[in-house]
Structure formats: C-alpha cells, structure tokens
Amino acid sequence: MLSEKWQRESSDGSWSAYNETFSECYHSLKDGALSETIYKHITPAFEHWQPLPSQIHILDICFGLGYNTFATIAFCIQHHFKGLLKIYTPEIDKKIFTKLLDFTYPEMFRESLNICQILETLGQDSRITRYDECLSHNMEFCIELYKGDALEYLQYFESDFFHIIYQDAFSPTKNPTLWSEEYFYKLFSLLKPQGILTTYSQSSPIRQNAIKAGFLVYDYQNPYVRGGSLMSKQTLNLVGLKAITAK
Numbered sequence: 001m002l003s004e005k006w007q008r009e010s011s012d013g014s015w016s017a018y019n020e021t022f023s024e025c026y027h028s029l030k031d032g033a034l035s036e037t038i039y040k041h042i043t044p045a046f047e048h049w050q051p052l053p054s055q056i057h058i059l060d061i062c063f064g065l066g067y068n069t070f071a072t073i074a075f076c077i078q079h080h081f082k083g084l085l086k087i088y089t090p091e092i093d094k095k096i097f098t099k100l101l102d103f104t105y106p107e108m109f110r111e112s113l114n115i116c117q118i119l120e121t122l123g124q125d126s127r128i129t130r131y132d133e134c135l136s137h138n139m140e141f142c143i144e145l146y147k148g149d150a151l152e153y154l155q156y157f158e159s160d161f162f163h164i165i166y167q168d169a170f171s172p173t174k175n176p177t178l179w180s181e182e183y184f185y186k187l188f189s190l191l192k193p194q195g196i197l198t199t200y201s202q203s204s205p206i207r208q209n210a211i212k213a214g215f216l217v218y219d220y221q222n223p224y225v226r227g228g229s230l231m232s233k234q235t236l237n238l239v240g241l242k243a244i245t246a247k
Contacts, residue, residue, distance in 0.1 A: 007104070011035075015104045017065060021093070022170040026064045028200065031225040034106045037067045040228040041198045042075050044220060045164045047238055048196045054083035058164045059157075059190065061150055061178065063091035065100065066119075068166045073141050074112040085141040088157075090150040097123025118143065150178060151186075160192045167199035167231075172206055179206050184213035188233070197231040207244050217244040 008016050008025055012032025016025050027033035031040075046052070060068045069087050076085055097119050105115055121131040122145045131143045146153040150169070165187055169178035177183065179201070191197060197215070201207075207217045207229060215231040218241040222228075229244075230236060 006099070014106050017103070019093075019170070022174040024170050024174050027067070028226070033065075033067060034071070034108070035225050036200065037071045038075075039222045039225045040200050040220075041068055041166050041168065042071050043222065044230055044238060045166075045196055045198050046075065046079075048236065049163060052081060052083070053163065056083070056085050056164070057162045058085070058087045058166065059162045059187075060087055060089035060166045061169050063089040063122075063145060064096075064168070065103065066105075066115075068168055069143060070105065070109040070113060070115070070118075073143075074108050076139060076141070077112045077135065080137055080139075082138040083140075085139070086144070087142070088144045088146075088153075088162075090146040090148065090153040092147070092149060094147050151183070154186050154190065157190055159189050162190050163192055163195050165191055165195070165197040167197055167201070172201065172203060179203075179209065181209040181212050184210045184215065188214045191233060193233050195232065196236065198228065199231070200228045202227055202229060204247075208247055211244065211246045218242060219244060 006017050008018055008029055010016050010027060010029040010033045012035045014032055014034035016027040016029060016033040018025050028036050058072060063069060069089055072087060073085065100119050101116055109115060118131050122129045122143065127147055129145050134140045169175050172179040187197060202219065210217050210231050216235065218230045218236055220228050220230045221240045230241065
C-alpha cells in the first residue's frame, strides 16, 4: 500500500502524489490532478488537431503517475478515434511502477483501460518497454516507455516526428534541465510543422526560452483551471489565446 505521505488528494477529488526526490507533487493540488491533465493538455491538443490524423505520435514528458498517457488513451476511446495512437514517454524513477499498482486512479482511466496490466508490462526490467493493444472499434494504441534520462531518450527520434508534446516535467526550480533554452531547441526540432506543445508553466523566463528556440508561444486560459502555455511552429487559432512576444 502507498503511504498517506506519498498520496495526496487534489481539489477535484482525484489523487496525485508527492515526489521526495524533487520535493514536489506531480500535479497542482489546487487545480486538481485530473482537471489539470484534461484542461491544460488533452483539451487544447486535441482541439487543435481536428480532424485527427489516422496515426498520432505523442511525446509525454514525463510518465510520472501516467495521467497524461492514460487520459489521452481514454479520451481517444471515448471519442471513437480510429487509427493508431503512439505515446512515447521517459521516466527516470524505475521503482514507481510497483508503487502505482496500488494507486487510486480516476474512474475515467479504470473504466477504459486495464491499468495494472499496462503498469506491469511497462515496469518490466528493460530499458525500453512497450505495451500494445488493439481495441474493437479499429483503434490501436502503443505506449513506449524509456527508463532513464529524458534528454537521452530524445536523441532516438528524427525531426518533425511528434504531433503533440506534453511538456509536463517537474517545475523549472526543481528540474531546470527540462526547461532550458537548449532543451526547447530539441523539442522544436522534434515537433511537426503543424504540431502543438502544451505546458502548465506560465513563467516568463520559460516562455522566453521557448521563443528563443523558435516557438510561437501563447498564454492559454481555460475556465476550469488556472492558465498555462501553448507553443507551436505555426499560428494557433484556438479560443482563449494571447500571443507572447519576445523580450
């Protein structure tokens, strides 16, 4: 069982957890773990990609508790996506998968996915593990998990590979490497020309790092959670955006 110290209930009733290495929770407890996932990442990303391509490549930085990955798959199932969904995600904590077998996930995930089977497969003792599943309505999904440093994992991919990038690392003060200007240069090279990057961060220095790397950066507001940022190579036309300029 997970200790109370590790699990943390968030404002929308969904559960997050506290990471002792980074001294930080995996989600905003104020916004709610599930709400933050849905409204800062899934909603803007999939509103942008309409209509959806038949094959979608997503980079989830990083796996953590699996919220972004599981919510994406559940969303696609609920919206009857037909095609291949491939999610690529690094995770440096190799021990987390055993802990997560007893974690209380939202019903949205549990009613759509065999969470334990996925976690047991991804947690196997190999640097790269994959879970594949074909569903009855012509949807197939694949999760590829890299156990190690995210920067190392990014070297595996060719340019213009990802339709969507979830930039959801621990905060810049706790994990500055995954928010640097050099890091955003790499993400820029990996994103498709029509792609979108989502992040919870509204930090001005972080936005400027992304702008220097070539991104168009937008302040994104959603009525259900506090704001975040969206980034792209081409102009975004979603509701609630305000362009951020270089300083």
